Amino acid sequence: MTESSAHSDPTTYDLWPAPYASGAVDATVTVPGSKSVTNRGLVLAALAAEPGWLRRPLRSRDTLLMAEALRTLGVKIEEGVGPDGTGEAWRIIPAGLRGPATVDVGNAGTVMRFLPPVAALADGPVHFDGDARSHERPLHGVIDALRVLGARIDDDGRGALPMTVHGGGALDGGPVEIDASSSSQFVSALLLSAPRFNQGVEVRHVGAKLPSLPHIRMTVDMLRVVGAQVDEPETGGEPNVWRVSPSALLGRDLVVEPDLSNAQPFLAAALVTGGRVTVPDWPARTTQPGDALREIFTEMGGSCELTDAGLTFTGTGRIHGIDVDLSEVGELTPGIAAVAALADSPSTLRGVAHLRLHETDRLAALTKEINELGGDVTETEDGLHIRPRPLHGGVFHTYHDHRMATAGAIIGLAVEGVEIENVATTAKTLPDFPRMWTEMLGV
CATH class of the missing domain: 3.65.10.10 (Enolpyruvate transferase domain)
Structure with missing residues (x-):
């Protein structure tokens, strides 16, 4: 242990x-x-070109950490009822992502992995830290990939938290190889922000068998719902390769399962x-x-x-x-x-x-x-x-x-x-x- x-x-x-x-x-x-749907929905709504709704979101430690992290980057998230006046819903209003900011990831894998690519798009430094266990969880796949794609990250060579992402307001993107055999979240993290990268992204998994493929399928489905173009192995693409084209994302009215x-x-x-x-x-x-x-x-x-x-x-x-x-x-x-x-x-x-x-x-x-x-x-x-x-x-x-x-x-x-x-x-x-x-x- x-x-x-x-x-x-x-x-x-x-x-x-x-x-x-x-x-x-x-x-x-x-x-x-669903925590997985709620946190992916929050990230995609924050990166959209227009406001969106997230209905029946999960309110738990992991999702509240995600919402608060996005708020620290300038995104406005209003908690209330849906546009029809029924049911709990969050209204997400995108804004220019900005630093300096400090993100508490707790021990949430989705927060520690999904948000560094978002932070690379921010204007200014974003520092990430969390619970003691978060320092032991692998993050090298995201860190190494973001560096290849043009980001500047200080992690003192740990490949783990704590770290600082020096956002430059944009990210080149392009092709990158990663070993995501320790967590499928490495792939999802890059795909979620990829429409906002200048060249989109081509993520190629190299290594042992990918775990938790349904979570990558969830990411791809949700990207398509908000208007992204995704080429994936499931739809006849190259095995272990995902491509996302650069595009604006739509604000949607999403119901969480x-x-x-x-x-x-x-x-x-x-x-x-x-x-x-x-x-x-x-x-x-x-x-x-x-x-x-x-x-x-x-x-x-x-x-x-x-x-x-x-x-x-x-x-x-x-x-x-x-x-x-x-x-x-x-x-x-x-x-x-x-x-x-x-x-x-x-x-x-x-x-x-x-x-x-x-x-x-x-x-x-x-x-x-x-x-x-x-x-x-x-x-x-x-x-x-x-x-x-x-x-x-x-x-x-x-x-x-x-x-x-x-x-x-x-x-x-x-x-x-x-x-x-x-x-x-x-x-x-x-x-x-x-x-x-x-x-x-x-x-």
Whole structure:
């Protein structure tokens, strides 16, 4: 584990008794908006040539950090109701990007990676810093690429935060090669700002297999919605190459989908308890990685039905092990590992070596915490092997990682006496998780 682990953290956190499910869950859970869509939407609206709307945005630590960072660069973001007078919406009014400014990224990968290219377009220096863990997360792909594209960046050779981007008001752009095997966000970061580069951009990934491809597809789809021209592998382009032409971006009225990855613990509750959970407004078509839960959790023993009312997932009371490549949907790994620890047969989760570089080393954290509850989890080169064992209560540490906290809550449904350390870390992407969880259970 890194020095950001819970055991080396001098802060003392309250322990949250994870509710034990005495019977089958039967609930409808309205999941807040997608963090990934909200933060991409904020960046694109800030770079547009005209004002735009972002409806049903997620209000969480990561998205509020993004909004505040854009405000420090001169963008006006008004929080209120939509143009039709209904529903929460943010009005984003672009302005000339300016420095000097200081951006607090917290521990948000989208903020620390998506905003340096924006800062390169600003007029003046922009300093980036964040939580201690943010200094350990890889940023070299963005830093090195921006230098090739014409930006001046001071990072003292770390390839990580803290750093200063010396914005010159514009950026040449053009072709660049990067190794994005540690984070697909390196690619998305360059694509999002590329329409504003003088020559656009041609991003060529060189290196091991790209993780989390659905997030790059999400970036491409959202760029096209605001009028950008994008050539990508998915539409017949060259493999591992994305090209964005220079152009003005349109201000749009964008509705944010529910965060399907944040729906994971609630669907898992149906699977674990043999109950039923409905998530309203589940999209029929989406680029969100969380949509893969329909197939994965069905293979693990449940069934689902997608209707106009949303997605209804039903468990049978039995959980089966799974052998699955999660390289495209790595963020789902903690929740799947929690369910797998309660299954009736072993599981192998593959393709997620990059999770060692997320909010914490998720593979080490999951192994340690599940095993301390009596489990039998071993790390592999690129994932986890999980052999179900009878589990017992104990403290489940989160390492400041929201998905570790929800994984612990899933286990707590079936294991009495599980206590989650620092459940408040879920506010990173899912505000009010403890209340939503207890209401789902009727507690």
